[in-house]
Amino acid sequence: MVVKLGLRLITLTCGALLAASSWANYPSVPKETYKALNLEQTATPKELHEAVTKRYKDPAQGAGRGTLAKYWEPVPYSMYMDPASFYKPPTSMKEVAERQECVKCHTDESPVWVNAWKKSTHANLDKIRNLKPDSPIYYKKAKLEDVEKNLRSMNRLGANEKLKEVGCIDCHVDINTKKKADHMTDLRMPTADVCGTCHLQEFAERESERDTMVWPNKQWPQGRPSHALDWKANVEVAVFAAMPQREIAEGCSMCHTNQNKCDSCHTRHEFSAAESRKPEACATCHSGVDHNNWEAYSMSKHGKIVSMMGDKWNWEVSLKDAYAKGGQTAPTCAGCHFEYEGKYSHNVTRKIRWANYPAVPGIAENINSEWSEARLDSWVKTCTQCHSERFARSYLEFMDKGTLHGLAKFKEAHAVAENLYKDGLLTGQKTNRPAPMAPDKEMFAGFTQLYWSKDNNPAAIELKALEMGENDLPKLHVGLAHVNPGGWTYTEGWGPMNRAYVEIMDENTKIREMAALQARVAKMESRRTSLLDLDSKDDKLSLGGLGGGMLLAGTLALAGWRRREKSGH
Numbered sequence: 001m002v003v004k005l006g007l008r009l010i011t012l013t014c015g016a017l018l019a020a021s022s023w024a025n026y027p028s029v030p031k032e033t034y035k036a037l038n039l040e041q042t043a044t045p046k047e048l049h050e051a052v053t054k055r056y057k058d059p060a061q062g063a064g065r066g067t068l069a070k071y072w073e074p075v076p077y078s079m080y081m082d083p084a085s086f087y088k089p090p091t092s093m094k095e096v097a098e099r100q101e102c103v104k105c106h107t108d109e110s111p112v113w114v115n116a117w118k119k120s121t122h123a124n125l126d127k128i129r130n131l132k133p134d135s136p137i138y139y140k141k142a143k144l145e146d147v148e149k150n151l152r153s154m155n156r157l158g159a160n161e162k163l164k165e166v167g168c169i170d171c172h173v174d175i176n177t178k179k180k181a182d183h184m185t186d187l188r189m190p191t192a193d194v195c196g197t198c199h200l201q202e203f204a205e206r207e208s209e210r211d212t213m214v215w216p217n218k219q220w221p222q223g224r225p226s227h228a229l230d231w232k233a234n235v236e237v238a239v240f241a242a243m244p245q246r247e248i249a250e251g252c253s254m255c256h257t258n259q260n261k262c263d264s265c266h267t268r269h270e271f272s273a274a275e276s277r278k279p280e281a282c283a284t285c286h287s288g289v290d291h292n293n294w295e296a297y298s299m300s301k302h303g304k305i306v307s308m309m310g311d312k313w314n315w316e317v318s319l320k321d322a323y324a325k326g327g328q329t330a331p332t333c334a335g336c337h338f339e340y341e342g343k344y345s346h347n348v349t350r351k352i353r354w355a356n357y358p359a360v361p362g363i364a365e366n367i368n369s370e371w372s373e374a375r376l377d378s379w380v381k382t383c384t385q386c387h388s389e390r391f392a393r394s395y396l397e398f399m400d401k402g403t404l405h406g407l408a409k410f411k412e413a414h415a416v417a418e419n420l421y422k423d424g425l426l427t428g429q430k431t432n433r434p435a436p437m438a439p440d441k442e443m444f445a446g447f448t449q450l451y452w453s454k455d456n457n458p459a460a461i462e463l464k465a466l467e468m469g470e471n472d473l474p475k476l477h478v479g480l481a482h483v484n485p486g487g488w489t490y491t492e493g494w495g496p497m498n499r500a501y502v503e504i505m506d507e508n509t510k511i512r513e514m515a516a517l518q519a520r521v522a523k524m525e526s527r528r529t530s531l532l533d534l535d536s537k538d539d540k541l542s543l544g545g546l547g548g549g550m551l552l553a554g555t556l557a558l559a560g561w562r563r564r565e566k567s568g569h
Helices: 002-021 031-036 045-056 076-080 099-109 111-119 125-129 139-153 168-172 192-198 200-207 230-235 238-242 246-253 273-277 293-299 301-312 333-337 370-383 389-422 460-481 494-526 546-567
Strands: none
Touching: 045 139, 045 192, 045 200, 076 246, 099 111, 099 168, 125 139, 139 192, 192 200, 230 238, 230 246, 238 246, 273 333, 293 301, 293 460, 370 389, 389 460, 389 494, 460 494
16 A cells, blocks of 8 residues: 555656646746736647747738738749748659758759758757757757757657757658658748747747737837737738839838748758847848948947957857857847846847837837836846946936937928928829829828829928938937937938928928919909900900000000190190
8 A cells, every 4th residue: 555655656746747847938938928828837838839829820910911912912932921821832843852862952952051051050969969068059958958848748759759850851841750751742931830849939939029019008009010020010011012013012021021930030041049149130121221220230339349359259159148158248139139137038029118110109208108117127227237227327318318309300390291281282282193002092291102102192392201200210219229329410310300301391481482472473363353344254354464464554555645635745
């Protein structure tokens, strides 16, 4: 009896340990996400992956072509930007290949793919297993064990089985599959949920942006702006759906693909974590006319230290060890934006306050709210890794007030241009202003007009006001946020905004002076006096017309001649 009881206790204890070890157990995935998915934080990796993937694939939650789908058709390249919606296996490749044949064939067909893969962690799992504690990448050993735990929970790996490698067939057909792959039926282009099969923690962290990016007064839709819903943000834009120039519109898509896949940051086929931690990895998308984060950061002292000293740092260490073990002496994009309250994760939106675009209604009014102040406190904790709290708070206040100065300048100019529109005075507004393409309707200074124009829609002054708010003002804020003086004072930001302001005021004065002159002429025309008593109103001559003036001059001359004749002169 005692032996049986002891065996039972041992069994229960082992069972409890096994159950505990099967928990996803990711503190970096916020509680808001578990709540949104109706899961306990003790959910297994299988349960978490299934729940996250179900929401991820749900069109009602942002997957696919969006609510404006009827207005646009994909181009052939679209399959690589939204594989879940558009990818189809190639029909020209009839090979049926097993795991090793993929590598052998592609060594000849696409050698760069294979060379990159051979350098990757995916191709060298035993190297990771044999790491020693003193290795700067020793953390990857625990990550590999975590991956294998996930796969066992999903019944993709045996209880004592180890993952041999992650090769072509694992990502492009099925993870740890033993079957051969038919190119014409089995191939897939990996989406984020495919990566999330192994990298569940990172997938769930990224998806948690949907749950933590919640604006207090709905200034933006829930979960936006973020990487988790950047494709939805793209396809739900009216001008994207309406433009017949599809290759131009799809230029936006090429950056708005993080929702769909992971290789925008972790480029194929090496998928190097070290590469993705470097600021250059962010530069392709976070640059340009309306979000020049890369340019502003690069010209800041932070960016200059990275460019001068970065080759001496160890980019292989985890982000949390970048300063202590990696030798890093200045912040990077990932170092600041992946950090939240001292922890690092793929949720990069938990400190968002301005969301890059200060002109969005309600953003500025909210900037001193309790919600925003809590996020500012989190930024202070980030900054105090290098600076004193007093310095951090003074600069963040500096950034907020500088942004508000720019916003005030924009609002004044925007109101002047909008009043012209309300008064019907924009160039061609009453004669040559076609309606925009469906699904958009008539508007003043709408986002559509940045990429669509026809005749006098938009008017030049209207586009100037629009660009001031959509481009110059965000640049001013980004320059402030990334500590690049020229990026908010003269090269970008205030200087160009001041120029736009002057041009808008100048054009407003000209338009209104012309309108006043036209009104005076019209008033004079309405007072035309008839000099001849003709039967038809239309036949009467006017003093305001040229003929009337000539007739009046002749009549007066004739009257003067008659007076002289009567007086004898």
